[in-house]
Amino acid sequence: MVAVAQRNASPVGMSLPAYLAETGAAAPRLQAAAETVAALATAAVEIAKLTAKGPLAGALGEATGAANADGDVQKALDVQANELVLSALHDAPVAYFASEEEDAILTLAPDAPVAVAVDPLDGSSNIDVNVSIGTIFSIFPTNPEGATASFFRPGEEQLAAGYFVYGPHTALVLTLGQGVDLFVLDPDDHEFRLARSGLTIPAAATEFAINASNSRHWFPPIRTFIDDCLEGAEGPRGKNFNMRWVASLVAETHRIFSRGGVFLYPADRRPGYEKGRLRLIYEAAPIAFLAEQAGGAATDGIERILLKVPGELHQRTPLVFGCAERVHLIVGYHVEPTLVRDTPPLFRERGLFSS
Structure with missing residues (x-):
């Protein structure tokens, strides 16, 4: 940071x-x-x-x-x-x-x-x-x-x-x-x-912003994190969460600066999205600089955004930013295999279709 x-x-x-x-x-x-x-x-x-x-x-x-x-x-x-x-x-x-x-x-x-x-x-x-x-x-x-x-x-x-x-x-x-x-x-x-003066991202993080319509394309770390949030107070995260999605990065960022939370635009399995969708130079890097200056964090899921060196002018990247504690938790889902499941929540032990 x-x-x-x-x-x-x-x-x-x-x-x-x-x-x-x-x-x-x-x-x-x-x-x-x-x-x-x-x-x-x-x-x-x-x-x-x-x-x-x-x-x-x-x-x-x-x-x-x-x-x-x-x-x-x-x-x-x-x-x-x-x-x-x-x-x-x-x-x-x-x-x-x-x-x-x-x-x-x-x-x-x-x-x-x-x-x-x-x-x-x-x-x-x-x-x-x-x-x-x-x-x-x-x-x-x-x-x-x-x-x-x-x-x-x-x-x-x-x-x-x-x-x-x-x-x-x-x-x-x-x-x-x-x-x-x-x-x-x-x-x-x-x-x-x-x-x-001196804006800081609120530490409370009971909101997340992601386009849930793409959930079937997500890789297991992101899907598991969101599933855990959706299980609410009874789930692994122990809190009830709200989801937000405006489809405007500045609007999402402004809300996070005002109320806290975390924003996720991950890579996924769709053609053209395997390396993320937001531009590193024009979007991810400036937002990451702002986030860190406000006490938050920004990664591509694993690597700190501000350490990434573009190789192309319009290079794309995944982006996760917001409350530092929540961003670091999401990194954990990418690097700690024991946190990740590849089974949809409805079919897990506490799921709707369990016996």
Whole structure:
């Protein structure tokens, strides 16, 4: 787990520009990252405006007929969000730009000090149903060896990471490696303002988030863990659990930061899912950095996410994150054979069909 060097708490209501200026002055190595976060925030304000208009802004959730580099169908708002982020970063000290919506790394200013990876619009399947969506970002120091080396490195080398969530209110959850802070977009002046400092993931973990419709495809460690949770207070975990699933990583993350719990998007037996589905560079690494900075943990089921080194730009990974105690328990299901069963719960000793 990364060491968390907590910054001195800033006053609630402080504007994001003032916060970033204070951070850059106190830690010069973070100056470029702070300037880049400010640029990303300007793009987020515009994305929030588009999102708030809903159908009045056109068919934002309509498929464009094109696909991104990973083969996912692009929605109109995916493309617009990517353009807004890229445009904003031209005014920031950014050398290289990697996006889920781009086929390759783009060079903006090769002598600049940071490289930025972005999922411009996470959860785009939820656009038309008015469920929270977001923008995820990761900021690395530029590697002198060039564009690829700037991103193909362990996630623990990130300078900053965060996400914007566009929901009932627009929020920014941000780490600059000094803990995690929450900002909310003030609708009166369109300024992000500090709402809470030093966010931590609550230790209580009576919720889990997973797409249960895929349970028949899960490998035994994940299926056994979920079965044990579903058995409630009478089962091995000794607690009653609730399941949640929004199909928006930022929405799931925001709930875990608010209420605790654990998120699982495991590898499974389906073609194309054997190595997981979430992108390591754009999604898993920044979320893992945030989780660890908030006292939580993040793994692929066995290995710590922040130690994984990408070998491909759009590399996928399983992701399990949230309450540290619960994440480490799930690792145990992967590495301790005695915890794992390959028999569905209805047919076990206490099951519905037992004699």
